[in-house]
Amino acid sequence: MLSRRFTQFLPKETYAFLVARLFNAMGSAFIWPLTTIYVHNVLHGNYAAAGWVLFGQSLAGALGQFAGGAMYHRLGPMRLIVGSLLLTALAQWSLMLARSLPPYAVAIAANSFLISATQPALNAFVGNRWKPFSARLFNTMYVMTNIGIAVGTALAGVIASVSFTLTFFLNGLLTMSFAAFMWRFLQRLGPETEDAPIDAMPQIDRSTWQLFRNYRVYALLGAGMLALSLALAAWNSGVAPYLNQTGHRPDAYSVLWTVNGMLILVGQPVIGWIKRRVAQSTAQLILSSALYAAAFAGMAMAHRAYPALVAGMVVATFGEMLNAPTVPELVTRMTGPHAAFYLGLVGAIGNVGSLLGPVLFGHLFDLAGISPILWVATGASILATAAFAGYARVVRRLGDTPGAPNDMRTPSADEGTQFTG
Incomplete structure (x- = not known):
């Protein structure tokens, strides 16, 4: 396959x-x-x-x-x-x-x-x-x-x-x-020799509150994901009603997601080439949100032409391919045995954007159509870029840059504790 x-x-x-x-x-x-x-x-x-x-x-x-x-x-x-x-x-x-x-x-x-x-x-x-x-x-x-x-x-x-x-x-x-x-x-x-048994209850000496207080590990990353999920609500709550309002055929919106799905499959060699040149995981996150911003800005300026929406989906899909697999890899590499907690926390923060986006954009569309929605999505993507850039600085200060090609080691449990409290 x-x-x-x-x-x-x-x-x-x-x-x-x-x-x-x-x-x-x-x-x-x-x-x-x-x-x-x-x-x-x-x-x-x-x-x-x-x-x-x-x-x-x-x-x-x-x-x-x-x-x-x-x-x-x-x-x-x-x-x-x-x-x-x-x-x-x-x-x-x-x-x-x-x-x-x-x-x-x-x-x-x-x-x-x-x-x-x-x-x-x-x-x-x-x-x-x-x-x-x-x-x-x-x-x-x-x-x-x-x-x-x-x-x-x-x-x-x-x-x-x-x-x-x-x-x-x-x-x-x-x-x-x-x-x-x-x-x-x-x-x-079965368990690996250096790991605890996979069906055992790991012994953790840090409370949930202690993990939560270590905001450096998740705050800026979660904020960036929240901003991006807010921006992505523009597809369902902006582009979809706009195409319906302007008399496009019902399948015009589904075609955009067909492009998305096909590009995820056939675009892997291009993403591999990009990742070899932008090797650090944090840099890939910054590039991903910048691509989202470019996609939404382009659509905001030229949305009356359907090909501009297709082009926006193409650019946004490359942003998605850089973002979606990188976040779990980055979090697990940084936080080691505490990865599940921080993955859940970052995911929960990010989902707040999915809650707010449809409500905000639904009102915006009723008031002024699609244009302000796409500009808000652009601004949210720019805010995500700033959050990821700040997170990259945090990672560098913590003394590890996950994803570097010459640094494929994973912090040991002892090293990992420097990121978790």
């Missing part, structure tokens, strides 16, 4: 994990594209009600990221990853019984909370288990996830046209299968 060059130097034991991750992403994509349609067409709620359901879903996801990171060292990877996946499958199956809006809103929020709680644990496990390969592995996970999402969203409409109940059932089945795979995978993988 992936070329030999793309997966070179990855441990063979990771291949099964990557394929399982693809199927899990495919299953997750069965639900989220259809939430608004299901609320409106099946539960007979209005679009405002669907908006509040999505708001609750995003809020639950933010809380889940933080909770998952905070519970990682109390439960351990085995219990947290497998347990949350099992509960997620049950939450997804409960959607089959949700015949009115309130139960559906609760079930979809529970699903979002539980699956989000899994993410920092998975990323921390991957980053700490395969330390020398973490940068390549996170990038490969990112690509495999996008393949799964592309396939899942394509199948979601087809399956839903047969039965929404079947959609929920298959979603839960794939999640349950991923839980069974991870349980067996973690058991067979």
Whole structure:
């Protein structure tokens, strides 16, 4: 499925994990594209009600990221990853019984909370288990996830046209299968000699409050991710209604995301070339937000021409490809055994932008159309660039620059404590 060059130097034991991750992403994509349609067409709620359901879903996801990171060292990877996946499958199956809006809103929020709680644990496990390969592995996970999402969203409409109940059932089945795979995978993988057993409860001598107080590790990085997630809301809450308002065909918006998905696959050689020349992880984050700013600024000046929106998506996608795999790699490399906590915290802070963006841009669009939305998104991307630049200075002061090509070592547990309190 992936070329030999793309997966070179990855441990063979990771291949099964990557394929399982693809199927899990495919299953997750069965639900989220259809939430608004299901609320409106099946539960007979209005679009405002669907908006509040999505708001609750995003809020639950933010809380889940933080909770998952905070519970990682109390439960351990085995219990947290497998347990949350099992509960997620049950939450997804409960959607089959949700015949009115309130139960559906609760079930979809529970699903979002539980699956989000899994993410920092998975990323921390991957980053700490395969330390020398973490940068390549996170990038490969990112690509495999996008393949799964592309396939899942394509199948979601087809399956839903047969039965929404079947959609929920298959979603839960794939999640349950991923839980069974991870349980067996973690058991067979076994602990490395220098690591604590992967199913044990690690002994941590730092409280959650002590970790939280070490704001240098997460504050500027989280602020940058918040600004970017706010900017990205311009696609759904600005570009989509603009295309509808100006009489474009319904598929004009989906074409933009088709471009996004295809570019993530075919653009990997270009991203590899960029990363070889911009080697430091913090520099890649700065470049990613600068590309987002350029994309939104270009669209703000030329949005009346549809090709300008396509060009904006192309530039923004390169920003995404530099950002998405770099953040977990950077955090796990800096914080070592405390990575899950900080991954959850950064993810939760970043999700605040996803909560605020649709509300802000919805009002802006009603008042003045798409132009101010794109300029606000540009400004937010510039603020993200400044936050990432400040974070790069913090990293240099802490004495480590993750991602440098000649510095592939990972801090030991003792070294890692300098970043965690």
